[in-house]
Amino acid sequence: MRARLGILFAGLTVELREIVLKNKPAQMLAISPKGTVPVLELAGGDRSERLVIEESREIVEWALRKSDPGKSGTDLFSLIYFPYNDRLR
Numbered sequence: 236m237r238a239r240l241g242i243l244f245a246g247l248t249v250e251l252r253e254i255v256l257k258n259k260p261a262q263m264l265a266i267s268p269k270g271t272v273p274v275l276e277l278a279g280g281d282r283s284e285r286l287v288i289e290e291s292r293e294i295v296e297w298a299l300r301k302s303d304p305g306k307s308g309t310d311l312f313s314l315i316y317f318p319y320n321d322r323l324r
Contacts, residue, residue: 238273241295245302249275 242249254263259270266287267274275294277286288294 237291238275238294238298241291241298245298247298247301 239251252263254260254272256272263274264270266276266285267289269289271289273289273291273294275288275297277288277297288297
C-alpha cells in the first residue's frame with residue numbers, strides 16, 4: 236500500500252496487477268525471483284535494460300524523484316512520513 240500511495244502522491248501512471256500470493260504468476264517470478272510484493276518493473280529498450288525495484292521505500296523514492304527531479308526522493312519521503320522530525324531533535 237505504501238508504494239501505491241507514493242505513486243499516487245507523485246501523480247504517476249503505472250499498471251497495477253493484483254497478485255494472489257498463494258499462486259504467483261510466472262511473469263512475476265521472472266522479474267522478481269524473491270516473489271515478494273511490491274514489485275515495480277521499469278521498462279527499458281530490451282529485457283537486459285529493465286530495472287526492478289522490490290522495496291516499498293525505494294518505489295516511493297523513485298516515484299517522488301520522477302515527480303520533482305529537483306529534489307531527492309529521500310528528502311521528499313521525509314517530508315511525507317516525518318513532517319515534524321525537526322521537533323524530535
